[in-house]
Amino acid sequence: MLRRVLKGLAIGLAAILVLALVALVFAYVASSRIIDRTYDVPFAVLATPSDSAVLADGQRLASLWGCLAGCHGEDGAGTLMFEEPLVGWIRAPNITSILPDYTDEELERLIRRGVKQDGRSVFVMPSGLLYHLDDAQLTSIIAHVRSLPKKKDRFKGGVKFGPLGRVFLAIGQFQPSAEEVDPDSPRRAYPDPTDEAGLGEFWATTACSECHGEDLSGEDGFTPSLEVVATSYTPADFRLLMRTGIALGGRQLDLMSEVARDNLRHLTPREVAGLYDYLTGHFAANSATDE
Template structure:
């Protein structure tokens, strides 16, 4: 957890048009950034468990206690996609494995949106891994505790990707799901979650046999499964409901290829 990483920065495009900032906002909401950094970007404590630890998202505004004024866009991109902070040290419990494949364009729109937001004065919440959290990390059960350790920092990022109902684009969208559903998307206990959290569902083809494309999309939009039951916390269906029809159809198409 004290290891440092040398990650080369790449130029990140800047955006100012309302349509691009709106897309940055949608990315922030649909990719679940608010789950740790709050809806206004000011950060919040999202896990407070004596065994797992106390984990809080950073204040992503330019206010007092925030990090935005002290980071370049390129440094923010490294934090998002590599899980590495300004000083080269790993960010604790930053799920960069979900975002490592984001294109330069999407990261740029996300960062530009953050910079357009009001400054909020709020101190950084505590980040203190607990004894069980440290142990589970050491035995490989919570790799997200130090996502920088398992990310390929030599990856060449795509400049952009054209949204389409395709397996390729569905795979791009599905990376958002890996933090809870696992890299193989077959579910199970959620990394670092308190014991009372339910396990993530298997969302491979075999785990979705009761779904069609239509009711899969409806479930994400409404939080209600085809049998009428409601998806339980921490399934972030309200965030994922911000995904476009193209994203959801492509996601469904890709999940159907996972055996």
């Protein structure tokens, strides 16, 4: 009797192991196909910008869009963003050593469309948002990053997937950046530097929506709704959060405080005021339509 039970158990276990193995092989094959997919995206020629104010603004724009500071490091030499052998490794590469090998056209396609020199997609880079960089901003960011001193590679950059990461990729939980771009959507126009309301809307729908969701109402388990600005923050509280990362009541937050200190502090006072007005107006309008 005991023998029969043990035999049954062994067969059950073996079946589970075989199934798990089959699932892993399937995930490996399916994810490799996604990683190696190539995208036929034409090169666009960047218009020579006439706006000298934007051109001189490359360092600030590179920080606000998260090219420097956030992901590729303050000096562009890259950062280890994530390391978890089961899921994978995200190492934002050293752009000071990569950029000389890229032409401006190739960079445009990489940044705004998420497609590398070899036609494959990048991962993790928020190309869906970077798509909204207009020619002047993009040109000024490229010029700034090209002017940075070349740093030695401290590690080999790139995204590698572990077994769980491959499963996520195979079932569509991770997407190649090139597929986050909607090339038919109109590019958001970068407002005139004196247009406070326009600047507020621009940064809310690009910088904040990256984490707080397209409609700014937060993402489950990750970020709160920005309605909190409308309901709890005074303009002075909000300025403090954007400048220093200190939240209402003197709290230090995790990612948000870091993003404010590294990136958002580069917003001008006018942009912060515009953002505050945009967020309070946005949620007032939404709650009016809810009723």
